[in-house]
Amino acid sequence: MKHRNARVLSLLLAVVCLCGLFTGCTAKPQEANEEAKYDYLVLVNKQSKLPDDWESVVVLEDAQNTLPEDIALNEDNDYLATDVFKVETKALEAFRALQEDCAKDGITILLDSTYRSVARQQELWAEFAEEYGEDYCKKYVAVPGYSEHHTGLAIDICVIKDGRIINDNDEMIAERELFAKIHEKLADHGFILRYPEGRDDSTGYSYEPWHFRYVGSAEIAKEIMERGLTLEEYLTLSTQAQNPNK
Numbered sequence: 001m002k003h004r005n006a007r008v009l010s011l012l013l014a015v016v017c018l019c020g021l022f023t024g025c026t027a028k029p030q031e032a033n034e035e036a037k038y039d040y041l042v043l044v045n046k047q048s049k050l051p052d053d054w055e056s057v058v059v060l061e062d063a064q065n066t067l068p069e070d071i072a073l074n075e076d077n078d079y080l081a082t083d084v085f086k087v088e089t090k091a092l093e094a095f096r097a098l099q100e101d102c103a104k105d106g107i108t109i110l111l112d113s114t115y116r117s118v119a120r121q122q123e124l125w126a127e128f129a130e131e132y133g134e135d136y137c138k139k140y141v142a143v144p145g146y147s148e149h150h151t152g153l154a155i156d157i158c159v160i161k162d163g164r165i166i167n168d169n170d171e172m173i174a175e176r177e178l179f180a181k182i183h184e185k186l187a188d189h190g191f192i193l194r195y196p197e198g199r200d201d202s203t204g205y206s207y208e209p210w211h212f213r214y215v216g217s218a219e220i221a222k223e224i225m226e227r228g229l230t231l232e233e234y235l236t237l238s239t240q241a242q243n244p245n246k
């Protein structure tokens, strides 16, 4: 649903999932074995911008989906079979483990949208601004530099259910039972559900059952998920704990 013949689809998606569009391929990956020089708890939201040097240090890897041979593809979902997705190294490893864990329960999850460069988001902004005006952009298009997808640590998934790909946002939201089972497994692999239901006040985003964020360790992910915190709340509490007198 993301890449095909872009504008109308882009528009629809931009409206439904500001965080989760388009994969870009412009960052230069470092050597994969180099120790990470970045913070897996980096906060990027509508107020907090991606650190300026992030894209020059983050280590990204290419990934593709492996789809069952008998799956029916169409113009709305064939990108799932053809796109190359970029994901931060450790996050990708963790995602593969999550995928296996889900598969044990007969659930198939796929990469749907991952890293998106700031440059790509700028292009997108310019395209929409030209066509629909700046006001429209401010309302519906993520501001370049302020999307968590720039980090390489955010993954939007879609699912296969009963031999059919479900990648429509509304349909995914309606699959409550299925997504609850997936969400139960996230923390074990270092992921959190980044935009929980009813927490717009803290995250700035409506419920997105498909958007997962890698936070670097299962321990931290469990603390966040088990306490029902948002990443924003967790980071505030951590800062307070480190500076009790402030």
Ligand SMILES: [Zn+2]
Residues within 6 Å of the ligand: 017, 019, 020, 021, 113, 149, 154, 155, 156, 210, 211
């Ligand atoms: Zn997303």
